[in-house]
Amino acid sequence: MLETKDIQFSYQKGRPVLRNVNAQIEIGKIVVLAGENGSGKSTFLKALANLLQPQSGQVWLNGSEATRTSLSEIAFMPDDQLYHPYLTGEQLFTFLASQFRDFERARAKEIADYLRVDITTTVSAMSKGNISRLKLAAVFGRKASYYLLDEPFSGLDPLVREEIIKSIIQFVDLENATILLSTHELDDVSRVADELMILKDGEITAHESLENIRSECGMEPKEWFKSFYKRGRTKDE
Numbered sequence: 145m146l147e148t149k150d151i152q153f154s155y156q157k158g159r160p161v162l163r164n165v166n167a168q169i170e171i172g173k174i175v176v177l178a179g180e181n182g183s184g185k186s187t188f189l190k191a192l193a194n195l196l197q198p199q200s201g202q203v204w205l206n207g208s209e210a211t212r213t214s215l216s217e218i219a220f221m222p223d224d225q226l227y228h229p230y231l232t233g234e235q236l237f238t239f240l241a242s243q244f245r246d247f248e249r250a251r252a253k254e255i256a257d258y259l260r261v262d263i264t265t266t267v268s269a270m271s272k273g274n275i276s277r278l279k280l281a282a283v284f285g286r287k288a289s290y291y292l293l294d295e296p297f298s299g300l301d302p303l304v305r306e307e308i309i310k311s312i313i314q315f316v317d318l319e320n321a322t323i324l325l326s327t328h329e330l331d332d333v334s335r336v337a338d339e340l341m342i343l344k345d346g347e348i349t350a351h352e353s354l355e356n357i358r359s360e361c362g363m364e365p366k367e368w369f370k371s372f373y374k375r376g377r378t379k380d381e
């Protein structure tokens with residue numbers, strides 16, 4: 145289980161982005177993190193991946209406070225383009241193999257091949273969509289317990305999103321791993337996801353299984369997500 149306990153985080157001179165984030169993410173799930181632009185999804189994922197240090201609160205992994213070593217079980221895919229543009233996909237995989245013990249080049253190559261990315265090309269010569277595919281091959285090249293993906297489908301043609309999600313899942317041992325991904329494309333992921341988590345006003349306002357959203361709330365995930373914003377607006381008025 146990956147947990148956050150009362151996490152608070154502000155960027156320098158900014159107002160708090162994460163005010164009091166309590167989240168519990170179980171192993172063996174596909175969890176979607178949703179929230180309006182600027183609600184703090186990237187910030188939250190970075191806090192989970194130990195890429196930024198909350199001012200207070202902690203990240204817990206498997207029942208104890210996370211350490212640098214335990215956090216190596218987490219593979220993070222950022223939404224921005226962090227790769228050196230003049231590396232080829234193959235060179236990128238070699239670099240990642242030198243950085244992460246759990247990175248398997250053969251696995252990354254297989255995923256890239258499956259996603260039809262030519263890894264002999266430099267990143268600078270790739271289309272946005274191919275860079276997104278390469279990033280997926282890079283993150284799933286690791287054998288991690290938690291994959292945190294920040295807007296993994298940006299740059300991908302809506303027509304191929306669902307196909308890509310489905311093909312990626314085949315490479316993950318979902319008995320022993322979890323995918324937590326942020327997206328605005330709730331329709332694309334709602335057919336494969338298990339749970340939906342909403343980040344609003346610096347807190348996890350709701351976290352529910354898609355099964356319950358559909359059966360107990362009688363709503364489609366997108367509709368359920370929107371209902372939290374309507375409620376907020378009514379309250380503020």
Ligand SMILES: Nc1ncnc2c1ncn2[C@@H]1O[C@H](COP(=O)(O)OP(=O)(O)OP(=O)(O)O)[C@@H](O)[C@H]1O
Pocket residue numbers: 155156158161179180181182183184185186187188
């Ligand atoms: N490096 C930074 N320095 C200062 N403020 C930042 C920084 N990164 C993000 N912010 C601010 O923190 C808030 C949350 O940003 P964040 O990127 O986490 O939101 P998000 O939900 O991922 O947004 P989006 O859906 O637009 O990608 C925003 O107000 C943003 O302007």
